Amino acid sequence: MTSAAEPLRQRLADVLTEGDWMHAGPWRTAVAAEPRELFLGPAIFRQDGAPDSIAWTPVHRARVSDEEWLSLAYENTTWVTQIDGVLAEDASGPLEGSPTSSSTLPGLVVQMIERAETGPGDRVLEIGTGTGYSTALLCNVLGDHNVTSVEVDQAAAERARKALAEAGHVPRLITGDGLFGAPDGAPYDRLIAACSVRYIPYTWLRQIKPGGTILVTLAGWSFGHGLVRLTVDEEGGASGRFLPGYTSFMIARPHDHPPRGTIEFMPGELRPCAIDPALLDDWSGRFVAQLAAPSAERLGLGDKQILHDVATGSQARTRPSEDGGWVVEQHGPLRLWDAVEDAVTVWQAAGSPHVSEFGLTITAHTQRVWLGAPDGPSWNLPV
Template structure:
């Protein structure tokens, strides 16, 4: 039985590493291959996981009832949801919201490569999750050089058990990762396994000059992008993005706004106008387009409303500020080759004009994608920039 189980682990790991190398476009570095072979992924997954296919709702996969599907998910190059709704049970899985997961291995190793780790370096990981990342880091750097922090007590307990069972003992803290862990600072590297809408300055402050902060990025308009910042002697950090990697948002930065509860109220009296800008060109466009627009629009978010039960309206695009103070709605009547769309706006800001200005900026600058965008973080805030830090604007509101 033991030989059979070991063989399954070896075959599963070998196939997974082949998929990761294909994603990376080159063979994995020997040190990471050794770490992966010593740390079989399935050993870090709980018996109950949630899987989806083609964007459908999540379905529970229980190892005891469906071991083959569970094991296949463990060694597929894809994310595995390990907790929903912050650990709260739900009666209807259509209400399931992922709150913790094991990231796709290809993204895991892509991030590990971007860190540029060397022996003896000390690292702080934000978001322990299953403990798999921390195990790989401990294998590479040694337990004493790895600190990992997890906000959810149940997730932290499971990670600690997984790490112990597999012979690893990094420093594991149950706490708010947005605060970092000052007791272990300074670090050579800080990495997050959750996305952020703003980079906590504590991460910069706890990283050595010349050190690297690596985090998934998620602004309110778009999702995806890996941000790699280098910390300078004056306590600032600046860097660029790698494209397309979606992670769950850090819990302390979640946006809990509902259009018809918090934003659009019955007593609002909006102004009416028209626009020639196709709403799909800004809110249902390619990832690269939305990523760039998000860096110009800063604090704006959107939501589609199909069949809103409004006469003459087939689809409505809502745009709102993250404080819920202003909103806009753009209506499509369902006709083909529409030249004009009706716009409704309320609040102190004219949000659709801001969207139009951002789109013109994107066109005027040859349609930049994530590879041309960067971010500088200081104690005072965030500055987004195009091509060079000197060509920047405050991230919250474009100049």
């Protein structure tokens, strides 16, 4: 099977280089060498059926041919390996739910590594081991002794440990909450997060050398995402800009919204909308809205946006009006839509730019996302 995989690894390396996911060099060599088929484990999930299907069907390694398994492994595709804590190999049939672990598409994995400006000699802290494939790429170039990886899920961590050992790698692997990092191995040159967070844990800042890099996706409960590259300073703060593209990761479990039951919609104050509610479906538009209402979940789409504030129960609901515009109904102590409109209006006045026109500055007391320049319009993260 190894000999059959070698040309597929080479082809994947070619695809990622030609597709501008990565550049020629040590990371290309790593992609061409590391056996991704091992890291898919005994099974993966595949979402089949109608486009709106929410069922995940397990594909077991033992039930498909070597050729089919290798073909799956060397697609530039994300393969989900766990749904709501259930590993694919433990699923007896299709499941409905949300992915909680995956083998991220190889192009994004190596792009993240390159965007963190990772190179030989660096000591790297990886948050989110997942299947271990990204960890293997890091080990290939940096050496096992320079790689520390933290995974919160015990079953996923053990699965990754076995795959890494089979691939010949023994990095430092920790099972625990990655938001605490790995302080006893600090300081590190780079921190690369394979999960998203609502704000940057201060524990991470204390574990990266001054001048070192943190690469992480900022996210929230309105499904806004932005990949930011931060440089840590001498005072224990950090600053940097969001990067081009459309990167998203599963949110870190401690940063996910709390469990909730059925939401009861309450009557409220009605007024015309000043913005098109569908702007919240735009990648950058919903990022801006999330900055303005950071504790609100977004539940709607298009004309019918729904915001529900987890902390206060405040609500905002939009709908088309008879005159061809839109109206919003707001209930509770927070006027969620007022805050969203103000932020989106500022963004529109700047030309409705992509998230890459934003930056983030972290001090001992605040984490502030700004538009255009550090002294531009800004919003505090919910630290």
